Amino acid sequence: MDGVPGQTEARRRFLRMLVASPIFASSHFVGSSLTNLVTTNVVPEGKPLAGLEILQQSDDVISSPDQALDVMDFEPAARKALPPAHFGYLATGVDDDGTVKANREGYSRLQIRSRRLVNVETVDMSVHLFGTTWSSPIVISPVSSQKAFHPDGDIAVARAAHAKDHLQILSTAATSSIEDVIAARRAPVWQQLYPTNVWEVGRGIVKRAEKAGSPAIVLTVDLQEGSNRETLFRAQAVDKRECSTCHASAYTGYAREKPKAGSGGFAQYAARKPMFDGLDLSKVTATHPANMDWDFVKRLRDAVTVKLLLKGIVTREDAEVAVEHGVDGIVVSNHGGRAEESLRPTIESLPEVIDGVAGRSRCSWMVAFGAARTFSKRLPWGQQRSG
Numbered sequence: 001m002d003g004v005p006g007q008t009e010a011r012r013r014f015l016r017m018l019v020a021s022p023i024f025a026s027s028h029f030v031g032s033s034l035t036n037l038v039t040t041n042v043v044p045e046g047k048p049l050a051g052l053e054i055l056q057q058s059d060d061v062i063s064s065p066d067q068a069l070d071v072m073d074f075e076p077a078a079r080k081a082l083p084p085a086h087f088g089y090l091a092t093g094v095d096d097d098g099t100v101k102a103n104r105e106g107y108s109r110l111q112i113r114s115r116r117l118v119n120v121e122t123v124d125m126s127v128h129l130f131g132t133t134w135s136s137p138i139v140i141s142p143v144s145s146q147k148a149f150h151p152d153g154d155i156a157v158a159r160a161a162h163a164k165d166h167l168q169i170l171s172t173a174a175t176s177s178i179e180d181v182i183a184a185r186r187a188p189v190w191q192q193l194y195p196t197n198v199w200e201v202g203r204g205i206v207k208r209a210e211k212a213g214s215p216a217i218v219l220t221v222d223l224q225e226g227s228n229r230e231t232l233f234r235a236q237a238v239d240k241r242e243c244s245t246c247h248a249s250a251y252t253g254y255a256r257e258k259p260k261a262g263s264g265g266f267a268q269y270a271a272r273k274p275m276f277d278g279l280d281l282s283k284v285t286a287t288h289p290a291n292m293d294w295d296f297v298k299r300l301r302d303a304v305t306v307k308l309l310l311k312g313i314v315t316r317e318d319a320e321v322a323v324e325h326g327v328d329g330i331v332v333s334n335h336g337g338r339a340e341e342s343l344r345p346t347i348e349s350l351p352e353v354i355d356g357v358a359g360r361s362r363c364s365w366m367v368a369f370g371a372a373r374t375f376s377k378r379l380p381w382g383q384q385r386s387g
Contacts, residue, residue, distance in 0.1 A: 061076050061077050061080050062074070062076075062077050063077075078090070078149075082149065083239055083241055084235045084236075084238050084239040085232070085235050085236045085239035085241075085243070086148050086149060087235060088231055088232040088233075088234065088235020088236060088239075089145070089148070089232055089235070090149070091231055091235075092229040092230070092231035092232035092235075092338055093229070093231065093336070093337035093338050093341075094227050094228055094229060094230075094337060094338055094339065094340055094341045095228055095230060095341045096230060096341075097230070097231055097337065098337075098341055098343050099334060099337030099340070099341050099342055099343055099344070100336065100337035100338070101337075102337070102343050102344060102345045103334070103336065103337055103345050103346060103347075105345065106345025106346070106347040106348050107345075107347055109348075110347065125137055129167070130215060130216065130307050130328070130329075132215070134165060134166070134167050135165040136164055136165050136166050136167075138164070138166045138167075139166065139167045139168075139169065140157060140161055140166050140167065140168040140169060141169060141336075142169045142170060142171035142172075142174075142192035142218070142220075143157075143171055143174075144171040144172075144173030144174060144175075144273075145173060145174075145175055145272075146174065146175055146176070147175040147176070147272075148175075152176075153174070153175045153176050154170060154171075154174045154175065154176035154180075154181050155176050155180060155181065155184045158176075158181045158182075158184035158185040158189070159184050159185075161185050161189075162184070162185050162186050162187070167189075167190065168181070168185055168189040168190070169189065169190045169191075169192050169218055170189050170190070170191055170192060170214075171192050172191075172192055172193055172194040172205060172273070172275050172287065173194065173273050173275075173287065174273065174274070174275060175272055175273065175274070176274060177274035177275065177277075178191060178208065178209055178212045178214060178274075178275065179212050180274075182212055182213060182214075188212075188213045188214055188215050189214060190214060190215065190216040190217070190218055190309075191205070191206070191209035191214040191216070191217050191218065192218045192219075192220060192311065193205060193206065193217050193218060193219045193220065194220060194223075194287040194288050195219070195288070195289060195292070195296075195300070196284045196286060196287055196288075196289065197283075197284060197285055197286050197288075197289040197290070197291075198280075198281075198283050198284050199299075200279075200280070201276070201279050201280070201281065201284055202300075203303055204278075204279045205275050205276075205279075206300075206303065206304055208275065210304075210305055210306055214306065215306050215307060216306055216307040216308070216309060216328070216329075217300075217304050217306060217307070217308050217309070218309045218310075218311050218331060219297070219300060219308065219309070219310055219311065220288070220311045220312055220335075221292070221297075221310050221311065221312040221313065222311070222312025222314075222333065222334060222335050222339045222340065223287075223288050223312070223335055223339045224288060224290060224339070224340075225286050225287075225288060225290065227338060227339060227340075229338060265285070266281055266284045266285060266286075267281045267282070267284075270284075294321060294325060297310070297322075297325045297327070298325055301325055301326050301327065307328040307329065308326075308327050308328055308329075309327060309328060309329035309330065309331055310322050310327050310329075310330055310331070311330075311331035311333050312331070312333050312334070312335065312339075313330045313331070313332060313333075313353060314332060314333070314334055314342075314344070314346065314349040314353065315349070315352060315353070315356070316352040316353065316355055316356035317356070318356075319352075319353045319354075319355075319356030319357050320356045320357070322357075323356070323357050330353060330357065332346050332349055332350050332353050333346055334346050334349070
């Protein structure tokens with residue numbers, strides 16, 4: 001027994017040595033899991049090197065999509081192909097990424113009660129949402145700045161959504177316009193909304209989306225300015241590229257983010273975001289108003305002529321209030337763990353949100369988004385209710 005503490009300390013020293021090694025210094029950035037493992041002096045029982053798994057760079061990285069055996073095969077390919085800061089932007093959570101991990105692990109605690117002798121020769125995975133039937137239950141979450149990862153950005157995603165008949169939600173901070181995305185999708189897409197701190201700007205985005213044919217506005221309610229995204233910051237610190245061509249603005253919504261070259265504030269930030277075209281941004285200082293409350297939801301409900309959903313509701317109490325304010329649907333989401341460090345998986349928040357709206361309202365659609373913008377081996381899980 002006396003030898004165990006000594007072995008544990010030796011393992012800790014070995015991990016610290018690895019962190020300081022040039023091997024890791026040349027691998028763009030050290031994953032937060034290993035960093036946490038070292039700084040907290042925790043070594044998983046029976047797996048002294050388990051923290052290294054996230055950093056392993058296999059030489060056997062897929063070179064084409066048809067080589068992938070599951071969705072996780074794309075992560076090492078993305079890590080290899082992308083600049084460090086761009087990959088960090090996709091992978092980051094808040095603080096030490098605890099909620100990102102919780103989102104993934106939440107699904108591992110679910111069990112499936114398998115029934116036998118069911119005819120599965122023909123499988124129907126369709127869902128019916130607000131008068132539209134989708135053959136696939138998969139929803140593509142809103143992701144900003146997609147042209148940082150592919151020249152066609154949201155257009156390429158829209159083509160893929162068309163090919164597999166997925167519902168697509170377009171980010172306010174997308175690098176393609178809703179008109180172009182709808183044309184590529186060959187069907188309407190939903191518009192996610194960051195209303196900014198200026199009502200007229202948010203209303204302008206809504207009206208443009210409605211005119212383009214979007215059947216739903218999805219208001220994000222769980223993001224405040226100043227998220228402490230440590231994985232992103234670590235990635236930026238080792239990215240040696242000159243970023244001023246794309247990032248001409250000093251505006252940033254993230255705390256401790258390294259300064260961007262140039263100046264000009266929000267207007268220059270929004271210059272690459274087509275949904276802000278033609279709007280007066282002179283008074284805009286944030287994509288998400290710090291004073292947004294339920295009165296804002298009521299005002300927006302009165303202004304929106306299509307369906308209105310709230311994205312980011314995770315409690316029974318807020319679900320009940322959402323019902324009282326006449327929203328049409330709820331997206332159960334914690335922003336993929338990149339908005340706040342709640343450490344609570346969305347999949348475990350879903351049951352109480354369902355209880356909060358059950359039998360009380362017109363609120364007819366809910367889905368848990370477990371890991372928006374991050375990599376998750378399990379697909380989001382949705383449940384419909386009538387009422």
